[in-house]
Amino acid sequence: MLRSVRAERRTTPARSAAPLGRRLPLVAAAVVAAGLTAACGPASAPAGAQQSSEALPTATAPASASPEASPTASASPSATPTPAGSSPSPFRTAAGSGSGGAAGTAAKPARTSAAPAPASIPGPGYDSSADAQKLIDAALRAAKSDGRMVLLDFGANWCGNCKAADKVFAQPPTSTLLGSSYHLVKVDIGGNSSANSALLRKYSPSGGTYTMPVLVVVSPSGTLRTDTHVTGNPSLTSEGIGSFLRKWAS
Numbered sequence: 001m002l003r004s005v006r007a008e009r010r011t012t013p014a015r016s017a018a019p020l021g022r023r024l025p026l027v028a029a030a031v032v033a034a035g036l037t038a039a040c041g042p043a044s045a046p047a048g049a050q051q052s053s054e055a056l057p058t059a060t061a062p063a064s065a066s067p068e069a070s071p072t073a074s075a076s077p078s079a080t081p082t083p084a085g086s087s088p089s090p091f092r093t094a095a096g097s098g099s100g101g102a103a104g105t106a107a108k109p110a111r112t113s114a115a116p117a118p119a120s121i122p123g124p125g126y127d128s129s130a131d132a133q134k135l136i137d138a139a140l141r142a143a144k145s146d147g148r149m150v151l152l153d154f155g156a157n158w159c160g161n162c163k164a165a166d167k168v169f170a171q172p173p174t175s176t177l178l179g180s181s182y183h184l185v186k187v188d189i190g191g192n193s194s195a196n197s198a199l200l201r202k203y204s205p206s207g208g209t210y211t212m213p214v215l216v217v218v219s220p221s222g223t224l225r226t227d228t229h230v231t232g233n234p235s236l237t238s239e240g241i242g243s244f245l246r247k248w249a250s
Helices: 002-040 047-063 132-146 160-170 172-181 194-203 238-247
Strands: 149-155 182-188 214-218 224-227
Touching: 132 149, 132 182, 132 194, 149 160, 149 194, 160 172, 160 238, 172 182, 172 238, 182 194, 194 214
Parallel strands: 149 182
Antiparallel strands: 149 214, 214 224
16 A cells, blocks of 8 residues: 555656646747847837827928028039138139130220321411411310410511511421421411400410510410510521420420
8 A cells, every 4th residue: 555655656746747848838938929029129109109209300300401491501503612721713703804814804905106196387477367266275175185285376467577487487397396296376466356466465465565476385274384575586597486496395
């Protein structure tokens, strides 16, 4: 009887070992499944996590600004960057700039050294029918344009000294000097022209007895420079008149 009880006790663990062996694989499988679930995360996120995920794009939206909201945010595709430490060249933006070193510089007109044409010289004698005031006005306008002086010659056709002066004026050295430096106007005071007599008193206001020819030099601005009625006439020769003309030419 004791042998049978001992035999039963010895064999009881053997009988229960089989069910335990079957349970161990199930427990191991459950542990493995739990580890996979923890590593991959739940199939569906909780409600709070889903709301946070949906709010993320709104929170990061200012990172990319709209091109319409900031027109100056993007640089022009045709702009060329300027190297650091250097200033942009003014010739690249100057209107009408060329390709050489003188780009953006306006071309200057070529200078000419040609002397102005000589002024016309009236012939001998005095025209009593001429409008002396208009002739003087025209000579002053021409003098303002070219810088020459105006020479007024008051005389008469019957005056011997006036005829002698006309011969000197016709000589080449004197005529060249006259044409290059003066606008000559001859005014007849030998007749009865009150207008011409008034012009004589205007440009030679000292009065008294006049010795013809009366030579008066007037600047382009109309200022009286010399009056031979006051200073006396030069000698009526090429040297005398030439010296007088050169003295008052400038």
